[in-house]
């Protein structure tokens with residue numbers, strides 16, 4: 110665990126950060142703990158889909174299936190995106206986390222929540238579900254307390270707007286979830302499928318989707334070398350329309366007001382279109398040659414389009430064929446989750462080496478095992494990164510199709526591919542820095558040494 114410091118003005122920064130790393134950056138252990146836990150969550154998600162495949166083909170709303178859904182959205186996606194927020198909110202705003210300890214505490218609480226809640230639902234253990242719900246409720250409060258001073262900064266552009274919305278979405282979704290958990294224990298209300306879907310919309314778009322939309326607006330220019338005007342209209346539109354559209358759609362579903370739900374869906378669709386438009390502009394203006402990151406990002410966008418197509422298909426056939434419509438909604442949710450999952454896996458191959466590089470430099474490791482300047486490419490295997498691309502893309506496609514077509518073999522295949530991705534990505538991104546740390550000649554302390562430019 111890297112030591113943290115408390116700034117005189119309040120807030121926790123990384124005391125040993127090497128030269129060139131922004132002053133507000135958190136201790137690397139905080140984002141890395143979230144991201145490592147997210148890889149474990151992906152393994153659990155894959156195992157869960159493998160186990161519940163036959164049940165999902167029979168009834169996508171069965172409890173074991175709800176458990177697999179929540180391992181995916183909470184233990185994998187939310188875990189990874191919360192890690193990204195803990196890294197990027199301080200960097201983008203220039204203001205540190207309030208407390209490093211609270212960063213670790215929220216990671217531990219979120220691990221407890223995101224594993225206990227699904228296990229409790231899947232194994233019909235209400236006490237475990239209740240503990241999971243309580244941990245989730247406390248975790249989002251700790252995260253909000255820790256990030257809020259940084260998010261109050263003004264004039265830092267649309268990415269900060271997106272992160273504020275995302276945090277609000279996290280609180281809304283989690284407390285709706287806490288109410289669902291309470292209902293499971295004490296039958297507070299009759300929970301309809303519409304209200305269940307409202308949770309999916311709030312969680313997927315207002316919380317997780319908006320976090321990605323905001324983080325991507327900062328990462329695409331850097332990783333694609335494409336400098337769009339920082340407040341481009343498409344970016345500004347997406348960070349408002351996606352969360353607002355999702356909130357209105359969810360409200361329409363909860364209140365059973367089709368006009369409100371339809372208006373929300375239109376606004377949400379406009380926001381997603383603006384997000385894709387911004388991606389297109391970055392891709393057209395990029396100065397970096399086509400690489401695996403670009404392929405990940407484009408595949409993630411294709412999954413979003415696939416999810417929207419299945420959702421439209423579901424709306425078209427739902428009244429005539431309710432069962433097929435429900436399966437299509439499940440397939441759509443899987444592909445929409447795939448939009449974020451493929452993006453998280455792709456960006457992890459850039460962000461984790463970046464953090465690990467800083468950590469190694471802070472420990473005085475400035476050369477790779479061949480004695481050349483340490484670069485990001487030394488910190489993971491490009492071949493295994495390509496394998497991860499194939500497994501995650503195959504896993505997301507198989508899950509979307511498996512649920513939409515109610516096909517247990519496809520859903521089982523998805524489980525194997527998703528679990529393999531979690532294992533491959535976790536080992537690849539952890540082993541690279543470990544190898545360098547144990548093989549490289551240890552040079553002078555970073556503070557006194559020149560900063561070699563990363564090779565990539």
Ligand code: HEM
Pocket residue numbers: 169170171175178179182183187226241242245246282283284285286287289290293300305306308309310311312313316317
């Ligand atoms: C990104 C976040 C989330 C998403 C996308 C999401 C999605 C969903 C969906 C789609 C369902 C309906 C499943 C079905 O009936 O087939 C559902 C149910 C449920 N969710 Fe979530 N969820 C999220 C977060 C949470 C959180 C944070 C909690 C708890 C604190 C929670 C607790 C529950 C519970 C208990 C149910 C079952 C409700 C019932 O008894 O039918 N969810 N969720």
